[in-house]
Amino acid sequence: MSRVVVFGYSGYAGGAITRELAERGHDVLGVSRGADGEAAAVAVRAGSIFDAQLVEEVAAGADHLVVALHAQGEPPLATALPHLSASAVAHGATLSFVGGAGSLRVGENGPRVFDTPDFPEAYLPEAQAHGAILDSLREAPAELDWFYVSPAAEFGSWNPGERTGEFRIGGDVLLTAPDGSSTISGADYAIAYVDEIERGEHRRERFGVAY
Structure with missing residues (x-):
């Protein structure tokens, strides 16, 4: 059993991951600006990921820090x-992140999804912000243990x-079905995420999840 801190536990992806962790018997602390003890059967704490002191406090004794938050915001x-x-x-x-599909590539050596002309402009800032986080993780010192999970396009x-x-499970290329769709449910994404927490098969890597 691991001690896992989930930032954004009350959101869509964070909630699914939190439920999966709890069902598998992990010790989970959910952190959110609007912490709600009824949102999940886990310990909760109100606070912000931008509060360095709070992050330091909840990280003490933790095995995993899960970040399931929007990348584009103020700050x-x-x-x-x-x-x-x-x-x-x-x-x-x-340290791990619920990432986006936009930074995946459309094929081997192809452009990133958010660099293609048909990528919706409304989603571009969020996708690029998540891509920047992935770039930073890849440049992080070797002592930082991290992983980043990109869902399917329709998630x-x-x-x-x-x-x-x-x-x-894929790598840096967007996974698609024979009909061209790219989907994954919240529950199945959470299974893949918690599997990684338990197995550690993608240390310092991004991987994708889709049907």
Whole structure:
């Protein structure tokens, strides 16, 4: 059993990951600006990921720090990365992110999804902000243990899907079905995420999850 801190535990992806962790018997602390003890059967704490002192406090004794938050905002999520990384290293915790699909490539040596002309302009700032976090993680010192999980292109509360327990794991290329679709349910994404927490098969790597 691991001690896992989930920033953004009350959101769509964070909530699914939190439930999966709790069901598997992990010790989970959910952190959110509007912490709600009824949102999940876990310990909760109100606070912000941008509060370096709070991050240091919750990282003490943690095995994993999970970040399931929007990347684009005021301030941008990337501004929390230095103290998140420092706390993770200091306490021997793995730092991981619920990422986006936009930074995946459309094919081997192809452009990133958010660099293609058909990528929706409304989603571009968020996708690029998440891509910048991934770039920063890849440049982080070797002592930082991290992983980053990109979902399928059609992933979100508007397309929750069902729990099947069956999915594919990819690398830096967007996974698509024979019909060209790229989907994953929240529950199955969470299974893949928690599997990684338990198995540690993608240390200092990004991987993708889709049907």
